[in-house]
Amino acid sequence: MSGEDNLLRLVEAEEPDENNYHLQDQVGFILRKAHQRHVAIFASHIADLTPPQFAALAKLYDIGETSQNQLGTLIAMDAATVKGVIDRLKARGLVELSKHEVDKRRLLVNLTPEGREAIERLIPLARTITEETLAPLTAKEAATFLRLLAKLA
Amino acid sequence: MSGEDNLLRLVEAEEPDENNYHLQDQVGFILRKAHQRHVAIFASHIADLTPPQFAALAKLYDIGETSQNQLGTLIAMDAATVKGVIDRLKARGLVELSKHEVDKRRLLVNLTPEGREAIERLIPLARTITEETLAPLTAKEAATFLRLLAKLA
């Protein structure tokens, strides 16, 4: 039997082929693609705000005024990233900044009336985005997926 | 009964509370966090290459020479993004570029011997990264998760 025959047998047998590395099966690669798809769905429903910007507004709407750093912790952004996001929201008049009276290091962030109006208007769209992202799964699968995803995150 | 009593009852009853929007329960937000965690794990094992750079090398190792655009399609990057990734890999001598003889629009990308050596050295580490990323799940959960994640991506 030739070497080519051996190769052929391996393919035809459909064995797990554990020696080869398949990028498209790696959790990191699929995670990246799933995230990309979600961001695209988000953009198709909410064109004038990015997911991180929406996250900042939604969290401020939820908890009220807080420091820039604390907000970053709550929405999983480091200090440098959250600064850029808040700067852009401020430039658009959706949040306002003020100095903490006692701790002079802190920069307090809060929604403006326009920001509050925006997030109230967008939350229904966000529910649609979540639905559409999970649409390839049944309700039961979606629940399982969210449970396992939360364990990973 | 006062309005405040009604609010209190709602909280105490631990009802699904479907009227409130909780960012931390949304699939997009958790997806973003899970991806962040994976990238951090990746960086802790492979410090001198990013996940997209690794993906490009791994795919070239898998399929051999291909055009820049085709490579982008295979590793889920648009043309602008893949160009930056390939430029940096080229600057480090891990890939080499050449013109397609027939179709003069195409830019062919291939591994250099150094690139081949690098990816062969890194693939075992990539397996460790996948393992560590999935470590919070049991083997059965991980299989379920990957199946559902693939349906989403």
Place this chain on the structure above:
DNA sequence: GCAAATTCATTCGTATGCAAATGATATCAA
């Protein structure tokens, strides 16, 4: 065979995302 449409690559602009360094302030501990 040729005009229209498509494909490939590049460039620009904008927005995360993170490491590292810095400066200001606050807290802790001897």
Place this chain on the structure above:
DNA sequence: TTGATATCATTTGCATACGAATGAATTTGC
């Protein structure tokens, strides 16, 4: 009290990521 630490915010540099516009080359449709 003061010196060491820690925290908060900012800045810089680098690396994705994508939309939009552009130009070159190819393919399609009639």
